Amino acid sequence: MSQSIAANPDRLLPVDPGTRAIARELLAEVEHLPLISPHGHVPAEMLAEDTTFPDPTALLVSPDHYVTRLIHAGGVGLDQLRVGPGPHSVDSRTAWRHFAAAWPLFDGTASGYWIRSEFEHVFGLPAETVDSFGAETADAVYDAIAAKLAEPSFRPRQLFEDFGLEVLATTDDPLDSLEAHRLLAKDESFTGRVLPTFRPDPYINVAHPEWAARVDRLTAEAGDGVGGYAGYLRALENRRRYFVENGAVSADHGVRTPLTLKLSGPEAEALFAKACRGQATAADRDAFEGHMMYEMARMSVEDGLVMTVHPGSFRNHHTATFTQFGADTGHDIPFAVHYTEGLRPLLQDFGTAKDFHLVLFTLDETVFSRELAPLAGFYPSVYVGAPWWFLDAPDSILRFRSAVTETTGFTRTSGFIDDTRAFCSIPARHNMSRRMDAGFLARLVAEHRLTEARAHEIIVDLVDGSPRRVFKL
Amino acid sequence: MSQSIAANPDRLLPVDPGTRAIARELLAEVEHLPLISPHGHVPAEMLAEDTTFPDPTALLVSPDHYVTRLIHAGGVGLDQLRVGPGPHSVDSRTAWRHFAAAWPLFDGTASGYWIRSEFEHVFGLPAETVDSFGAETADAVYDAIAAKLAEPSFRPRQLFEDFGLEVLATTDDPLDSLEAHRLLAKDESFTGRVLPTFRPDPYINVAHPEWAARVDRLTAEAGDGVGGYAGYLRALENRRRYFVENGAVSADHGVRTPLTLKLSGPEAEALFAKACRGQATAADRDAFEGHMMYEMARMSVEDGLVMTVHPGSFRNHHTATFTQFGADTGHDIPFAVHYTEGLRPLLQDFGTAKDFHLVLFTLDETVFSRELAPLAGFYPSVYVGAPWWFLDAPDSILRFRSAVTETTGFTRTSGFIDDTRAFCSIPARHNMSRRMDAGFLARLVAEHRLTEARAHEIIVDLVDGSPRRVFKL
């Protein structure tokens, strides 16, 4: 009596039958539109090289900190899940068995939903198999997926096409050569757009352990022979231009808080020098990072890169885990952030700048109704970023739409971004977003707050128009 | 196939058919009760003079910063919308065309819903016209509304009656002569109650650019010849008494934060003197404003004016806009506020004072369950203000009721306030509130948490009893 969950045509739609019927119609408009993914973490090399995926664990478990963190909470060490650079204490199959045994932890989670969707839709596992996934069936599922991964149709480029991806943005170091992107752009056999994204965090955040070394290298490589603060700014501008030339549409900033600050040239130069001497205090570091956000906005106004900001995550909360396994291993924890005062210096000068786009993301959902919707409802530059990371899930998406729409409508939101390093989860994530938007719009129709005709236009705009417009695609 | 949205009898009611049926019955109890509006921004002069409205733009667009802000976010300059004092760079019709072109931005917003309701209910536009409102039909709609505005039945007093308004409070400067209110009170041909509200912000907030000049004028005009801090307090007391004599029931305070402070007489006097000398620091200003909130509460205990507090808005966030267009032009942005510690000095001394009413509003909805409901559920003086400004919308109202009711029930909330300067939106706003309360109560009935009989009593009390009781009408 197993039922397919991931294939149920009504999955994630509202439970009220009348509303569900409206949502179905809305979904039909967009379910099969191409996927536009203007922000994420899939490496371009994967597509450039188009090599087969090594094994189910390396594809679905080890690199996905959404997944490993919850298994870790359930009591399995990250070393048992092959997290971080090797050598690993277990083989892939053993790690997979840990995952299978931990599968019940994922009930009700977004990750559980995506993985189930991948099992059914990407790997074609029958619903019965997915229903019975666990310690006893771990090996059989591992083998079934491994067999699929060996097939030519499971190479990255073929999946890119099968997923219906049209645009995929990666996230890249400012000094990245972008070789993989250039190769893909030149390759006529590959028709997708794979765009780099300029992500300068370690060059801007003085607290980053490698900041000074990175800045040295940046200035040396791209500073046009100019040294000091002037060379540093020049180098950032040059590398941004290089990214633009290679198709980049946005610059992404993973700052600690949304604090911005406008320093005078001499003030900024003095802080920079102090930081280079390793003498910056915590307050100096915050001031310099805040000032550099201002400078990044200035450069975005000049070179047209959309500025996306992802603040509010306490990175590497558990030092012992960071030491052993590195960053992005599941212990980044959100905290409260404040945009209204923090962004003011930047918005004072650039909030109404022509063609400037500033997309604000949050992990603190209290700011959706309190700060982001009001900001995006006045400043032509500001867009509310789609729910991100821990909030990238069905109920969270509905809370976001409910919190934002009444103040700022639909047009001031960014369109969906999947922000994922889990390539095979991309279709399920976009599909989920479309379903939640269909359900939200259907409720507004059922409550007679929107005509059905407009709702049909809006959902197409949310899925297709918004990301193209906001990310200048 | 156009459907009227604004006239649909089920608009805004819950989608579940069983719950909707209960909500309909509840709504029927109150839909046609008189409107009581104990806090808002319609000028009394409009009713006293009873002149025709100049044109559709001047009535519906330019003065309503809910509307102009979103058009501005869409890329139209405020000068194109005739915001602020003239001279304006476009005529009314051109500004209206900008509004019409921007109309899709309003889908799903509260303002969009109100305007649609006004189009249909106040101006009698057919649903088809409203459905097709946009750049191409801008002129026709402008002309249709302009023609209505020329009719005698569209004069303010007739609308007041047609809207079913019984009580309308205005918001007034402490030195206002209240001539318009006095004229209306004496005029036997006008049967509504138009009440002034004492709003002393610029006389209390030392950071206000005109504070010193206003305080001088206040003391000179109403200080009974006493100077300094004593004369300042005396003048405030005198003007409050004048407002009471002219029908005022409340004093409203648009403070930055809900901080209150009890200073000794000499401390307050010293701070006042320092501020008069233009030497107050930011900390001094906060302390003085906090202390004056304490003094305002003391005066409310003495003269019976209900004290309403509206904190948490960062006023005039974008300086360039403020400089060009003035205050209240759409760039006030909320931020996080904290009532529990901030209000304690005031509540320590007046929280249980006989007949003292303190109505607390918020733009930060996190405080509904965390602070306001717990405060109102203990202190006899405290009432939770209805959702305000950005939160004055269907989903927001349901979130408010859900957050507040389980701790403090229905009787400790203020009843609806429309807080609007958009006169023609008043009926739609009150109707919206009644529908949301009907829907909320209907759900409690359908979940067997409330008897239907009690729900019928409660909705009448929310619409009629609460505002009369809380605002001492």
Place this chain on the structure above:
Amino acid sequence: MSQSIAANPDRLLPVDPGTRAIARELLAEVEHLPLISPHGHVPAEMLAEDTTFPDPTALLVSPDHYVTRLIHAGGVGLDQLRVGPGPHSVDSRTAWRHFAAAWPLFDGTASGYWIRSEFEHVFGLPAETVDSFGAETADAVYDAIAAKLAEPSFRPRQLFEDFGLEVLATTDDPLDSLEAHRLLAKDESFTGRVLPTFRPDPYINVAHPEWAARVDRLTAEAGDGVGGYAGYLRALENRRRYFVENGAVSADHGVRTPLTLKLSGPEAEALFAKACRGQATAADRDAFEGHMMYEMARMSVEDGLVMTVHPGSFRNHHTATFTQFGADTGHDIPFAVHYTEGLRPLLQDFGTAKDFHLVLFTLDETVFSRELAPLAGFYPSVYVGAPWWFLDAPDSILRFRSAVTETTGFTRTSGFIDDTRAFCSIPARHNMSRRMDAGFLARLVAEHRLTEARAHEIIVDLVDGSPRRVFKL
């Protein structure tokens, strides 16, 4: 035409008929499972002595600050409700009449729902009687309940059995002899488990007026003759061991904020000495309390007591009420708290400690999605505590599940705790929790996010497995 609300089999279940049908099936799995109450405030003496309850007011009104606070907000002095230690200004019947007259204030509140359930289910009052409860029927209801209380079946132990209680934890002073617990454990005629809980707040919070005296007594009684800071720690360890020997499974901490701090031995000793001399500043007190949270975690790692933390309540907000009526009389008011940074020192060292359980409760629901779910989704020690106090209510529970589940699933939550001193409300509270979980799970099933089979397993685990596992029962 009175309908029983409290006995309606569908009470609190979702309104959508399809979802409700699923919820009914889920509820049937757990509605009659034994009650496990691992945290609460019922005194063990009540069961040890098994004396009859004195009267309806003393049982249902005076000790329940959820109830008296709302009547107080309605304008009745706490002296009229027999709150706090006597002498009281009114008799029990008069206080009951105040309660009856205030009954409409409770519409829609959690307390109103529980009391109604108690009236119907515990005291067997007919629905008509409950519907008409109020000033006019106060005496009749008082008499009906008083008559019940005089029956032998209304003695505490019989109710314990009738309620289906299996485990009931109390909250106890570290120096409590635990005589009542020992007596119950030895008594073969009583088969329930009544467990003490170690609650050292007044020995840890330097700001507590009796801190110094309590610490002296603690060290003298349990410090093994060692003095100073070393003796203080020794005494806490010894008393924890005594609690463990007498069945305790947890230590509970009602701290002001979730701040933790790791001081060196000499630093801690110096602070302790300073506090003993009465010279601790506010910063010293916070530091010492933060450090002691760290020490409490260390002891929990060593002795196995589950560590539960209840921060974020501003205790005794209204001094005049505290002076006259004492603590826990309804004026504790929540405020915003921050766990991510505050808990880091503790989690750095103990977050992955074997068998350490740290259950984090909150009155600030913004942290559910932002901080608690992410923490519990990584640290094996951390569990998200069930909604507590003001959040222990139907809508609040659904908001909690919605905010937490998508990030961290069901297994990282604590299971329900009733936290009550209102003994007769325990069945209604647990029943409410089961109904809300059934409704939440039913929605996930109806949205095809969870199979019905798994939902049936999960609800049993939530009601039975989670509390046993999390509280090591």
